[in-house]
Amino acid sequence: MPASTPAEVFPMQGSDPRDPFIDALAGIVGAANVLTAEEDVARYVSDWRRNYPGAARAVVRPGSTAEVAAVVAACSAQGVPVVPQGGNTGLVGGSTPDATRTEVVLSLDRMIAVRRLDPLNNTLTLEAGCTVLTAQEAASAAGRLFPLSLASEGSATVGGVLSTNAGGEQVLRYGNTRELTLGVEVVLADGRVLDNLMDLRKDNTGYDLKQLFIGSEGTLGVVTAATFRLYAQPRSVVTAWMAVRDPQAAVEMLTRLANGVGERVTAFELIGRQALSQVLARPLAGMRDPLEADYDWAVLFDVSETSPRLDPSPAVEDVLGAAMEEGLVIDAVIAASERQAHELWALRDHVPEAQRLDGPSIKHDISVATSLIPDFIAEAGAALERAMPGIRVVCFGHVGDGNLHYNQSKPAGMAGHDFLAREDEIHDIVHSVTARLHGSISAEHGIGRLKQAALLEHKSPVAIDLMARIKLALDPANTFNPGRVLPRERLDVVR
Known part of the structure; x- marks a missing residue:
């Protein structure tokens, strides 16, 4: 169906006198797909971390592109803000409504074809x-x-x-x-x-x-x-967990592995001891340390091959053997089965949940040039320790593309509220080191509401100006996700 005109979406008869707009939305997507009851909207109005709870005027669940278009046209005609939402797994407060109860959450969870x-x-x-x-x-x-x-x-x-x-x-x-x-x-x-x-x-x-x-x-x-x-599809995958001397050794191993097997290096994840310790401290599916060696840094990597005629295992073993002789790698284990590979990856994938179970945390999603990862880890870690002795750094992430999830847990004995009271200070330290190394304060999580101040501080003023002009060109009334990414007042500067 084409986008409806205001006359079509606001019928004179049959409307709820308390909120005829809700009735109009129901006319587009069906009454069952316009949610207003508290128990129905609960999962749509708070983010995964529970940091940005809100209150929606309604949650609308269109089932087609035509229905999305009609809902957006109706909201635009009435000046109603729209918050698009997918799986609501965002981490920066960009996909949940604010507390004003004026915004409509547009959930696409019925559009699954x-x-x-x-x-x-x-x-x-x-x-x-x-x-x-x-x-x-x-x-x-x-x-x-x-x-x-x-x-x-x-x-x-x-x-x-x-x-x-x-x-x-x-x-x-x-x-x-x-x-x-x-x-x-x-x-x-x-x-x-x-x-x-x-x-x-x-x-x-x-x-x-x-x-x-x-x-x-x-x-x-x-x-x-x-x-x-x-x-x-890969026909074979070599998955290995190796204890490395330090982050510099991890970066060097990425290059050595790429030299040995080429573009077959599919994943290369750095995992710090604090991250691994939090996973092992929780009863998460019986996980255990893959190695008996004493080490502070590990790398989990996959090498995949699409040809049934080629086996990358010998090349991987050669690279690991040479690195162990030179002291870059302390110890390593190669998964002997698909089940063992899943067990190794489970250690990496459960880091966020383990940190949540550990208590309050402060999270960052930064990127720097891969070659500068050791510098970032050293500089940021030292600055954080000076500011808050005993702070625990939970560092893990995608070394191959320079993206680290660089999180902090509170020092032993510190109250959670005291730790979170200094969140802005911790953010400033991490983001300042990132900026000094010409990195990004958001590698893959986005800006949302959480990182707006940091965006304005560290992004080029010319870039911010262009972003605002593009926003106003495509959405002059600021209908979509107002107050996310760019603050409203920033848009007012260029109107």
């Missing part, structure tokens, strides 16, 4: 409510690989990962969401639909419009579907 899969063209087109796991399974059923992989893949949605340009564990080989995306379908702020679901690798007909919406956190439009690249 796999529209098209072309194994010969290596493309997959899905609606935005599909989970990342659904995309993986659809590709696998056709003998192909959808390479985006992250701990929340069972609940994170296609629309959500597009909105934050999510990376995950295989960026090293396949790239971020931005590199995996060929085309998008987007509902604009006036209710029009941009059908840009291209399945082409080459298209030079003007601006690459999809890139505006990838990573925009729902502030420029609502992505309703996307077309992704697919790849050949």
